[in-house]
Amino acid sequence: MAGMELLSDQGYRLDGRKATELRKVQARMGVFAQADGSAYLEQGNTKALAVVYGPHEMRGSRSRTLHDQAVINCQYSMATFSTAERKRRPHGDRKSTEMSLHLKQTFEAAVMTQLYPRSQIDIYVKILQSDGGNYSVCVNAATLAVIDAGIPMRDYVCACTVGFVDETPLADLCYAEEGGGVSSLALALLPRGGQIALLQMDARLHQDHLERLIEAAMTACKGVGKVLDEVVRQHLQEVSVLTSD
Amino acid sequence: MLKSKTFVKKTRSGRVMKIVREHYLRDDIWCGSEACDECKQESTVLQQEACIESNLCSYPHYLIPDTNVVLHQIDVLGDPVIRNVIILQTVLQEVRHRSAPVYKRLKDIMHEKEKHFYTFTNEHHRETFIEREPGESANDRNDRAIRVAARWYSQHLKTPKSSTDGLKVVLLTNDQGNKQKAEDSGLLVYKCEEYIKSLIANPDLMDRLALSSDDKNEITSSKVLFPEHLPLSRIQTGIKSGSFLQGTFRASRDNYLEATVFVQGEGEDSTEVLIQGLQDLNRAVHQDVVAVQLLPRNQWVAPSSVVLQDEGTAKDDDIEEEEEEKVLRISAHEAARKPTGKVVGIIKRNWRPFCGMLNVSQIKESTRHLFTPADRRIPRIRIETRQASTLAGQRIMVAIDGWPKDSRYPNGHFVRSLGSAGEKDTEEEVLLLEHDVPHQAFSQAVLSFLPKMPWAITPEDMVRREDLRHLTVCSVDPPGCTDIDDALHCRDLENGNLEVGVHIADVSHFIRPGNALDKEAASRGTTVYLCGKRIDMVPELLSSNLCSLRSNVERLTFSCIWEMNHKAEILKTRFTKSVINSKASLTYAEAQMRIDDATKNDSITKSLRGLNKLAKILKRQRIEKGALTLSSMEVRFHMDSETHDPIDLQTKELMETNSMVEEFMLLANISVAQKIYDEFAECALLRKHPPPPPSNYDILLKAAKSKDVEIHTDSAKALADSLDVARVDGFPYFNTLLRILATRCMMQAVYFCSGMDSDFHHYGLASPIYTHFTSPIRRYADIIVHRLLAAAIGADSTYPDLMDKHKQSALCINLNYRHKMAQYAQRASVSFHTQLFFKNRGIVNEEGFVLFVRKNAIIVLIPKFGLEGTVFFDTKDKTAPNLVFDEEGPTLNVEQHTFHIFDKVKVTISLDDSNIQHQKIRMALIDPVIPGVSVPAPDIEPQAKKPKLD
Numbered sequence A: 001m002a003g004m005e006l007l008s009d010q011g012y013r014l015d016g017r018k019a020t021e022l023r024k025v026q027a028r029m030g031v032f033a034q035a036d037g038s039a040y041l042e043q044g045n046t047k048a049l050a051v052v053y054g055p056h057e058m059r060g061s062r063s064r065t066l067h068d069q070a071v072i073n074c075q076y077s078m079a080t081f082s083t084a085e086r087k088r089r090p091h092g093d094r095k096s097t098e099m100s101l102h103l104k105q106t107f108e109a110a111v112m113t114q115l116y117p118r119s120q121i122d123i124y125v126k127i128l129q130s131d132g133g134n135y136s137v138c139v140n141a142a143t144l145a146v147i148d149a150g151i152p153m154r155d156y157v158c159a160c161t162v163g164f165v166d167e168t169p170l171a172d173l174c175y176a177e178e179g180g181g182v183s184s185l186a187l188a189l190l191p192r193g194g195q196i197a198l199l200q201m202d203a204r205l206h207q208d209h210l211e212r213l214i215e216a217a218m219t220a221c222k223g224v225g226k227v228l229d230e231v232v233r234q235h236l237q238e239v240s241v242l243t244s245d
Numbered sequence B: 001m002l003k004s005k006t007f008v009k010k011t012r013s014g015r016v017m018k019i020v021r022e023h024y025l026r027d028d029i030w031c032g033s034e035a036c037d038e039c040k041q042e043s044t045v046l047q048q049e050a051c052i053e054s055n056l057c058s059y060p061h062y063l064i065p066d067t068n069v070v071l072h073q074i075d076v077l078g079d080p081v082i083r084n085v086i087i088l089q090t091v092l093q094e095v096r097h098r099s100a101p102v103y104k105r106l107k108d109i110m111h112e113k114e115k116h117f118y119t120f121t122n123e124h125h126r127e128t129f130i131e132r133e134p135g136e137s138a139n140d141r142n143d144r145a146i147r148v149a150a151r152w153y154s155q156h157l158k159t160p161k162s163s164t165d166g167l168k169v170v171l172l173t174n175d176q177g178n179k180q181k182a183e184d185s186g187l188l189v190y191k192c193e194e195y196i197k198s199l200i201a202n203p204d205l206m207d208r209l210a211l212s213s214d215d216k217n218e219i220t221s222s223k224v225l226f227p228e229h230l231p232l233s234r235i236q237t238g239i240k241s242g243s244f245l246q247g248t249f250r251a252s253r254d255n256y257l258e259a260t261v262f263v264q265g266e267g268e269d270s271t272e273v274l275i276q277g278l279q280d281l282n283r284a285v286h287q288d289v290v291a292v293q294l295l296p297r298n299q300w301v302a303p304s305s306v307v308l309q310d311e312g313t314a315k316d317d318d319i320e321e322e323e324e325e326k327v328l329r330i331s332a333h334e335a336a337r338k339p340t341g342k343v344v345g346i347i348k349r350n351w352r353p354f355c356g357m358l359n360v361s362q363i364k365e366s367t368r369h370l371f372t373p374a375d376r377r378i379p380r381i382r383i384e385t386r387q388a389s390t391l392a393g394q395r396i397m398v399a400i401d402g403w404p405k406d407s408r409y410p411n412g413h414f415v416r417s418l419g420s421a422g423e424k425d426t427e428e429e430v431l432l433l434e435h436d437v438p439h440q441a442f443s444q445a446v447l448s449f450l451p452k453m454p455w456a457i458t459p460e461d462m463v464r465r466e467d468l469r470h471l472t473v474c475s476v477d478p479p480g481c482t483d484i485d486d487a488l489h490c491r492d493l494e495n496g497n498l499e500v501g502v503h504i505a506d507v508s509h510f511i512r513p514g515n516a517l518d519k520e521a522a523s524r525g526t527t528v529y530l531c532g533k534r535i536d537m538v539p540e541l542l543s544s545n546l547c548s549l550r551s552n553v554e555r556l557t558f559s560c561i562w563e564m565n566h567k568a569e570i571l572k573t574r575f576t577k578s579v580i581n582s583k584a585s586l587t588y589a590e591a592q593m594r595i596d597d598a599t600k601n602d603s604i605t606k607s608l609r610g611l612n613k614l615a616k617i618l619k620r621q622r623i624e625k626g627a628l629t630l631s632s633m634e635v636r637f638h639m640d641s642e643t644h645d646p647i648d649l650q651t652k653e654l655m656e657t658n659s660m661v662e663e664f665m666l667l668a669n670i671s672v673a674q675k676i677y678d679e680f681a682e683c684a685l686l687r688k689h690p691p692p693p694p695s696n697y698d699i700l701l702k703a704a705k706s707k708d709v710e711i712h713t714d715s716a717k718a719l720a721d722s723l724d725v726a727r728v729d730g731f732p733y734f735n736t737l738l739r740i741l742a743t744r745c746m747m748q749a750v751y752f753c754s755g756m757d758s759d760f761h762h763y764g765l766a767s768p769i770y771t772h773f774t775s776p777i778r779r780y781a782d783i784i785v786h787r788l789l790a791a792a793i794g795a796d797s798t799y800p801d802l803m804d805k806h807k808q809s810a811l812c813i814n815l816n817y818r819h820k821m822a823q824y825a826q827r828a829s830v831s832f833h834t835q836l837f838f839k840n841r842g843i844v845n846e847e848g849f850v851l852f853v854r855k856n857a858i859i860v861l862i863p864k865f866g867l868e869g870t871v872f873f874d875t876k877d878k879t880a881p882n883l884v885f886d887e888e889g890p891t892l893n894v895e896q897h898t899f900h901i902f903d904k905v906k907v908t909i910s911l912d913d914s915n916i917q918h919q920k921i922r923m924a925l926i927d928p929v930i931p932g933v934s935v936p937a938p939d940i941e942p943q944a945k946k947p948k949l950d
């Protein structure tokens, strides 16, 4: 039988969103007291927890120390219970290593590492529940955690996954859409300057379509950026109310 | 607003998985009604004055059909009378899931503006979404969702403005329970039948209603005739455990009590299971996918050679049948027995609407009649109609609705009439339908993707396109051709070489991947040519206008340009999108005349001469490499210009210019095939022609040997060479006959995807690689090849499906099927016109040759008409003559006379129209005279001497 119809003639997606609409984003900052910074973020049914330690002195091998900037260390993992099929996920499997590397690259582009020479910043992200766009959700959660830790960044880093169906770009793919044979692309953006921190794509897509897709991704990222900004402001207000008491 | 949807899904490995999906509810989904001013919609679909005249509903109203109504009554919904219908998303999804053909039709209907069908996305509407309750089945939930949406509509439309109009919604359902619940909640609800009956001035529509399950009980006695079908879950378990087999049910054409089930095994190895008797056939219909259980070995039987047609009046008691079944079971040698089984369940029905005729019931007042399909493999169908007397003698279409276990025949409903039987238009329609040739008018959705007229080449079109308008390009085609897809040019280059260009209509410029126009063309696969009629693959605006390379207009093309020396060796090949302005559209004869006329020396003629010269060299080279030139009789009818009846019939003759055009088309196809394969090794769409297995040649070898001629079949080259020298003195026609036989030994050429196959060889053309590039107006394969080539030279973009070898492979299967069916339809059309011709001619005497010898007949070819017919020696009404068949010869002794292949005979030809659905040409032997077998030569009828009208 026919597979799923990802975009109906009426312009609705499987879950009822229109092509450019994002999933609902909810987030909280400062969820752990021990860490220097932490945040919990839900983007639809994908839920992630990010924790930041640092900047602190280099640990482990000193050879990695950089004299003019801080080293960013990222670790990505998925909870055993995060997907529909329960699976043991050993640390350091190929997928998480790759994801960790991508996160590291993303934050190296955003964090003002030159302010902390010879030190290290650790970012730990865990996917608690996975429903598509894992990378993007991790980036968004980690951004909030880094802000919570008070580490200066050039701008928010906002990420979003977009796909291409029936000549239409779809923003913020869910798991069913990612699996439905869509060429998808993940993009992390510094929204104010419009700089791209990372762009990742595994699927085949014709060059002529790329520009439209990137444009759609940037619009989506800016949308995410607005939400993150609101969360941060909200958090600041709460904290300032608390401290003024 | 956010809802999360949780459901449980079984994975392929059998584990149970819980799937959680988000489900957003919105408040910006509008009702689509013109009468509403609450919704902020930009455009509306449903009319304010929604008037269908009905006895039940005297007020304007919108219809909301439930899923089953859509699935079963799509014929009624498609009627122009039915307008202003709300299709709920719930219904649309269920239909999509349950029947692809109905879904497609529904979508077509929804695209028609004048039908005013609106899709309401109720599953995402904040007020109409409902959650499944504990213990509620998925079906019940969907029924409830439909009721909730209907309720919402009826309340929504009660706004102050519209209440004055009294606009209402009417729910249509055939489900008693659902109807009751809807009534209880105060909805207007009718059964589909009730509602359709109430429509004023539409008595015909009644007949198109499918019978619902409630009515079935009335039709037959409560006696159970067939064993129950097993539920799907048990079938699956059975197939897994090996106790059942899954296969395609193929009914026998000659015996309605017999069928085989074709079970596809691993790789090449597949088996056939024989099924005999009504009980074991158990309501399976030709082409259904069924589950069968093998009978114990001692109950196995042999296929019977008896011809049994299900004829006469309706058989509701099975006494007669038992008699007939006994006939089947008598003679079965131990050795001849085949694996025999019985149908235990249906996995997938493959019902389509069938063409046929009504056997009007003997009882005058009866509204129930049996319908006999034209295809003998389909059982008779019982339908209900009040217009039996009108429909008698007409070809009609009937769809099966169901086959309950207590009914001898499947129940169906009248779909439409095709016209009087025997009439040309009707029969043409029948043969299109029976060969599954899509031939409806193009839907609105498809037409919406056509370029807007007046069309002109814009500067954007010229990007990445070469301007070749200055070249002397011309086209050469058969007379009356309006879909010209190729044009040629040839000119001298300064370096002494020649430049030859083949310019093909740039159809892929107009048909963009994935839109409705593209999908329709992909589904049609090919243009079908019948005698005097053409069923286009793409709408006429493209086929006969914008893509047709007519003279003196600017047309977009895709060109393949070679630089050649005078020995026709290719020095350079390049491909480019281009624009041309053809200087002349010639027929083969006109082109031939220009070439032959030494006084003509204009640029067109020079170009033609250059082409002709090169083509001759190319052809010689090709034949030297071992390409086959085979012969098949192509027949052309001379039609009467007014009645369009055939008045004369002649075999098509070929001119030098035919083969000139053909040579360059072949060359272009080969060049393009190589290019796209080099660029896209995994997903090039190619065409191959497998060599026939040696046993195929048996008949050719035997036939040749009977005339002491030796034929070598080791390779295409050997075959071609030995055919060339095969001559018999005093028998000039011998070589042609041999070539006709050789053609019959060949395999079908097929499209395939290069990534899915390793053998690319084209046997007939002796080319290591081949594809179709030159006729994109009439073949979809060429459109794909154009897209691949365009991507290869950077003139256009690729898209995912083009690069997906599995998707392309699936497309090839459809294209091969459509081409085969088109060929059959074409043959059927020729044979129908031959019949018409002989009907008008009366009985004719002709000379012919024996082409094949069979056990009880000879097959005779009449070269004059390209007609093949069978002379039977064991007719039913006469005592059979003494027949001795020798397979080695092969020869057939009839009394004292022995028939060999290639014998010259004289026969009479007449039309046998005793069975109006299956008219056929009958041949009887005149010479040689065999007492008791041959017939006396009839007087030549004066009719035949009438002056010809063409």
Ligand SMILES: [Zn+2]
Pocket (backbone or CB within 6 Å): B030, B031, B032, B033, B036, B037, B038, B039, B156
């Ligand atoms: Zn409204």
